[in-house]
Amino acid sequence: MSEATQKVDAPDELPEELIAEHGLSPDEYARIRKELGRTPTLTELGIVSVMWSEHCSYKSSRIWLKTLPTDGPQVIQGPGENAGVVDLGDGDAAVFKMESHNHPSYIEPYQGAATGVGGIMRDVFTMGARPVANMNALRFGSPEHSKTRHLVSGVVSGIGDYGNCMGVPTIGGETNFDARYDGNILVNAMCVGLLKSDRIFKSAARGVGLPVVYVGSKTGRDGIHGATMASAEFDDASAEKRPTVQVGDPFTEKLLLEACLELMAEDVIIGIQDMGAAGLTSSSVEMADKGGVGIELDLDKVPCREEAMTAYEMMLSESQERMLMVLKPGAEPQAEAIFKKWELDFAVIGITTDTGRFVIKHQGAVEADLPLSALADGAPVYERPWVPKEPQVAPKEVPAADGPLSSLEALMGTSNLCSKRWIYEQYDHMVMADTVARPGGDAGVVRVHGTNKGVAVSCDVTPRYCAGDAFEGAKQAVAECWRNLTSVGADPLAITDCMNFGNPERPEIMGEFVAAVKGMGEACTALSFPVVSGNVSLYNETNGVAIPPTPAIGGVGLIPDVAKMAHLALAHDGDVLVVVGKTKGHLHQSRYQEWISGKLEGPPPSVDLDAERKAGDFVRGLIRDGTVTAVHDVSDGGLLVAIAEMALAGDRGVALDADIGDLPAHRFWFGEDQARYVVAVPSTGVEALIAAAAEADLPALTLGTVGGDSLSLGAEPPLPLATLRSTYEQWLPDYMDGGREQ
């Protein structure tokens, strides 16, 4: 490969403030100068700054992420492409990824969240898949914080408007409120798509002299430096960064989706990459780098929305709904006809070369001439110093409230355990007419169109556990996701992760990250649940205060026949509830502890991965052979909350009469021990189920009998379902309405 460089009109020196504003350290800047043998141009500085930003380069996280398990017989594509791919059998495959849009969503919640959803869907359809399901994991600050209502309202309508217009169902997710997110909310969006496993599109631009094609929306000045913003902490002046938030246009993205899928049905695309963070720069560098070629772009050809855009602005714009493709030579007219039909821009803006260099020309001048090796793989990699966190000392016993049922009634009306109906009813969760398990259950499920196979999807992490112990918390996040997929009867296949942490330059934060990766790795290995894609969001800090470590896990599973899917709703009076798995009464870091003492402290429940696997495989077997009539995993809030959710979903009461042994009632009913499921079984099958559990070396305990219209337990007055439902359903709408009166 020749390394001929072009004549570049570079300045003698760049001011230090300018370098600092681009988020480059003095060491990094020195490295660029050495690489180039001269001062970079402003455009080159911009290009390097985004490619070397944490967001694009994973410079702090890369060495640790490499330790995660990514293989398995079900894996078709692991990390490294736009999204991961797993096998669904019969030539079908699922493509999925989760991504954060935290920083923009805090600054401008509607557009920030909307473009997060748009970006993740683009990642999925870039691979050739039709998106079939969206999910999201949201963390807001305390309900009392003055910005929370505004953020909830904006984020939810932003997600809804984008996904609804695209016609992709949003089939579930999770939402937490916690004061530790007051200054940095988290918006993590996941998308799952379907394709045929022999029709997967990748990003490598293999071949020299090939046309580089720009399609989609025009380029504007929005989102310039978004990737750099996402790689810095917030302070009180962060609202001034609003212009760096992109603006979404779901209608154009819908056209782009249909046009891309139409073109992909022809045999003309060599490589394709969406323009996400760092827009044209990152997409062209990645395509060229993966293809082992150089690339030369003529910015005069780029469709622009605004006048007099500079090379710097075009290369750094994060305008949405754009794609870059490398086509087979001569295929341009065929491709152009499709994009014109969909009323989208289409322009040949460059060519692949054999120089190994990234060359940008604009109005007759060479604005950049950089070695590609320095931009992608050559980006800095840091082994940041880290310190392990002191283990939490278990504080004194968590006190008991009066009675379990009255405690339950109070707990179900709290921000974190209440119904999230107000949120998910703003998302179209039925479009595409394949949603067979709607939001509100353990996992959302969509059919593979035209078949009886179901794809189950769940998003999980329990940040308060991770704050207590990032290693156990990350294990728990993976285990809970696996459990949720199991609860609907799916074989869990693989995960995507969205690693949300504070400033990695602080050794204690880096320590949390390292512990979380280790915990995830252990759980993924033990559960044969590899990581196939992911995203890292660091610097989630405001004024030096970091969020709790939040490794959000998005999992996908396969249900061979949706006729045998399980649901949490109690279905028949007279059925008996049985808890599978050991109840030990762990109350530290539990919702009960938070409610009774106003504190979250002590170690989180530990996760016995052998017990998880054993209990999950056992319950999945019960679902497959039709033994059980309802299934729910036990997580937030413990056993009694799980039972209440099952009762409300099925609109049937339960007479509880469990033999709780020596455990105090509050520990038995509200402890958050892991590896447990509640199943409902016809009374005639109870004995056999208990015997089968014993044979599998699993504890199983009967809890009570389904029937009536209330929950009853011991001497306490029964709790009518109608009362419980109103508490459970009203918290969120009442809270959001409260905002209007102010």
Next chain:
Amino acid sequence: MKAAVVVFPGSNCDRDAKTVLTQVTGKAPAMVWHGDAELPEADLIVLPGGFSYGDYLRSGAMAAHSPIMREVIARAKAGTPVLGICNGFQVLTETGLLPGVLMRNRSLRFICKDVRLKVERNDTIYTRSYEAGEIVTIPIAHKDGNYFADDETLARVEGEGLVAFRYVSESGGLDDDANPNGSQHNIAGLYNERGNVLGMMPHPERLAEPALGGTDGAKIFTSLLEALH
């Protein structure tokens, strides 16, 4: 029965309409691109749900002026059945084929959920498989479904029995609580005077098989099949 489904840029329930029509009639409908001036021979024309042109102006307003709509309007006036679902209903009011408008929901939010509908009449080509007064469950998914017409129009619509479906409570009452979007007289669907054009906000194609949680929506299509063969 030969059906045609019109596809606008931004339609997103066109595939769902195709699926249910194929299931019920055994024949795949023709999918007709909005930019085409020609509309194939069809016993039924469906305007599907979605966000035509992003609904950036007024919902359905741009699509109402698509080239294909001239032909759809002509066929409707000549008596061909035209079914507009959700965005399709919005397009029908924008063309004037149906009276009134669909405003932003009372809550100002998008709403996706199952609702109960009362089938007002069963003597039409769309509802003959239902009982008159039957209460059925069909989902809605829209932000602009709040039906409004002036008093005179409303009186005419009611007087001529043009209301197809109303949002009702479990017991069939016209309570305000059962009205998800603020529609006048709880109107969820409307016929034209001739009865060949039906616009409805709920999505019958989404609850037309047991695996999806219900089959009440399928009867619209079985009614049409019976009426049109």
